[in-house]
Amino acid sequence: MSPFPYRLVATDLDGTLLRADESVSDRTRDALAAVTEAGAAHIVVTGRAVPWTRHILDDLGYEGIAVCGQGAQVYHAGEHRLLTSLTLDRQLAGLALSKIEAEVGPLALAASRDGLEGEVLVGAGYQAQEGPLPYVPYQDPAEVWSAPLTKLYIQHPTLTDDELTRAARETVGGLVDIVMAGPGIVEILPLGLSKATGLSLAARRLGVKGAETIAFGDMPNDIPMFGWAAHGVAMGNAHAELRAVADEVTTSNEKDGIAVVLERLLSV
Numbered sequence: 001m002s003p004f005p006y007r008l009v010a011t012d013l014d015g016t017l018l019r020a021d022e023s024v025s026d027r028t029r030d031a032l033a034a035v036t037e038a039g040a041a042h043i044v045v046t047g048r049a050v051p052w053t054r055h056i057l058d059d060l061g062y063e064g065i066a067v068c069g070q071g072a073q074v075y076h077a078g079e080h081r082l083l084t085s086l087t088l089d090r091q092l093a094g095l096a097l098s099k100i101e102a103e104v105g106p107l108a109l110a111a112s113r114d115g116l117e118g119e120v121l122v123g124a125g126y127q128a129q130e131g132p133l134p135y136v137p138y139q140d141p142a143e144v145w146s147a148p149l150t151k152l153y154i155q156h157p158t159l160t161d162d163e164l165t166r167a168a169r170e171t172v173g174g175l176v177d178i179v180m181a182g183p184g185i186v187e188i189l190p191l192g193l194s195k196a197t198g199l200s201l202a203a204r205r206l207g208v209k210g211a212e213t214i215a216f217g218d219m220p221n222d223i224p225m226f227g228w229a230a231h232g233v234a235m236g237n238a239h240a241e242l243r244a245v246a247d248e249v250t251t252s253n254e255k256d257g258i259a260v261v262l263e264r265l266l267s268v
Contacts (some may be wrong), residue, residue, distance in 0.1 A: 002042050002123050003038065003039070003162035004006045004035055004038040004039060004043040004265060004266060005265060005268070006040055006212055006213060006214040006230070006231070006265075007039070007040050007041065007208045007212040007213070007214040008040060008041050008042075008043060008089060008206065008208045008212055008214070009032070009035055009040055009041070009042045009043070009213075009214055009215075009216075009262070010043050010044075010045045010213055010214070010215040010216070010225060010229060011042065011043075011044060011045065011215075011216045011217075011258060012044075012045060012046060012047075012216060012217040012219070012222055012225075013044060013046040013048060013053070014046070014047075014048070014077065014146075014182055014218075015182065015218035015219065015235060015237060015238075015253050016216050016217055016218045016222075016235055016253055016257075016258070017044070017216070017253070017258060018056070018214065018253065019253055020253075020254065022056065024056075024060060025256055025259070026147070028256050028258050028259045029060070029257070030245070031256075031262040031263055032258075032262070033144065033150070034212070034263075034266055035266065037194060037260055038210045038266065041064065041205075041206055041208065042062075042064070042132075043064065043065060043066065043199070043203075043268040044056075044057065044062065044066040044067070044068075044201060045066075045071075045195050045198065045215070045225060046066070046067070046068055046197050047065040047069070047070045047117070047181040047185070047187070047221055048068055048069070048149075048182065049068055049069045049072075049073060049112045049118055049120070049150055050066075050068045050069070050073055050082065050115075050116055050118070050155030051105040051117060051118055051119075051120075052066050052120070052133050053066060053075070053078070054080075056150060057089075061117075062077050062240070063077055064076075064078065064207060065202045065206065066076060066078070066202075067195065067198035067202050068151055068188065068198075069151065069198075069220060070086070070150075070151065070179060070181070070193060070194065070195060070198070071086075071166060071193050071194050071196070071197045071198025071199065072085060072150045072151070072189070072190070072191055072193055072194045072198065073085050073198070073249075074198060074201055074202050074222060075087075075206075077130050077190075077203055080116070081094045081116070082115075082116060083205070083261075084201060085114055085115070085150075086147075086190055086193060087114050087148040087149060087150060087190070088149045088150060088151060088176070088188070088189065088210075089190065090145050090148075090149060092106050092175050092191075093152055093176060093188055094145065095204065096144060096172040096175045096176045096188060096258060097109070097152065097169050098180065099172050099175075099221070100154070100167070100168045100172055101209050102172050103167060103171045104156060104164070104167050104168075104171075105143075105156070106157075106161060107154045107155060107156055108124070108125035108126035108127070108154070108155040108156075109123045109128075109144065109152060109153065109158075110122045110123060110128065110135070110152070110153035110155060110233075111144045111151070111152050111153070111239045112149060112150045112151045112152075112153070113147050113148065113149055113150070114147070114149060114150050117177055118150065119134075119135070119136045120133070120134070120135040120136065120204060120266045121135070121136050121137075121138045121143060121144055122136065122137050122138065122225065123137075123138055123141070123144070123257040124139075125154060125155070125157075126153070126155055128213075128233070129184065129192065131210055134165060136156070145174075151187045151189050152187065152188040153184065153185060153186065153187055153188075154186050154187075154188060154266065155184060159173035161183065161184065161185075161186055162180065162181050163180055165179070165180045165186050165220075168188075172188075174191075174263055175191065176188050177189040177190065177191055177192065177194070178220065178262050179194075179220065179221040180219060180220045180239075181219055181221045182199075182219055184221050186255035187221075188260065191209070194221075194224035194230075195217075195221060195222060195224055195225040196224035196225050196227060196228040197224075197227075199213075199215075199225055199228060200228060206210055210228045210229055210230060211230045212263075213228070213230055213231075213235045214229060214230065214231045214232075214233065214265075215228075215230070215231070215232050215233065216233045216234075216235065216250075216257070216258050216261070217233075217234065217235070217238070217242060218234065218235040218237055218238040218239065218242065218253065219238070219239050220239055220241045220242055222234075223241065223242060223245055224244070226245055226247075227245075227248060231247045231248075231262055232245065232246045232247050232248075233246060233247065233248050233249070233250050233257075233258075234248070234249045234250070235249075235250060235251075235253050236249060236250060236251045236252035236253075236255065236257055237252040237253055237254070248261070
């Protein structure tokens, strides 16, 4: 058996490593374990902030570094501490929000607070996804701006995710970054922040370069990570924009798409 060709395996969570029920299959767990046995590191790179990621990492027995919050947070899972954290300029975010609403009309809003225990605040009309992830409803808009934030989430009553993302980028692209991270998840981020910036910081700590990395993802927010890594693998369920820039497309997250590729590489 030849050595595994990459030193780092970077995986998104939702729609990629996780199945719809938020579990990781035994086959995928075994493939990742085989990769680490072969000398490569596995790193989770997710749009979720640490409080929404920690329970998954604990279940996986993951004790290394994870990149959370679209790259804003580099988190040491074994030590349960933040190594780096980048926050959203609230004045700029408020300005960007007002400009977007002036263009497309009123938006439903949610906000992710910074920190290991940062709450997700959800405003009236925002359709939070069903599931185990906790959030706190708010009534007074001033609550959103009262503490440091990693990101804002925006939804529009009639525009699709793609349409809202495009309109927001065209309106405020010089102030903040806008990404689509999943169904119903359009985010306002600090300008210049991406999964690639967070992953490059984490990889530097591990002594690994982009040229030694294979990355897996499913949504447009994974595009910068694919640009940084040597090889980008889109899941079979991936958004068309990511598939267009991927080096290859595997099977879906429900059909062990990560394991399919890792097993092939391990057997070469």
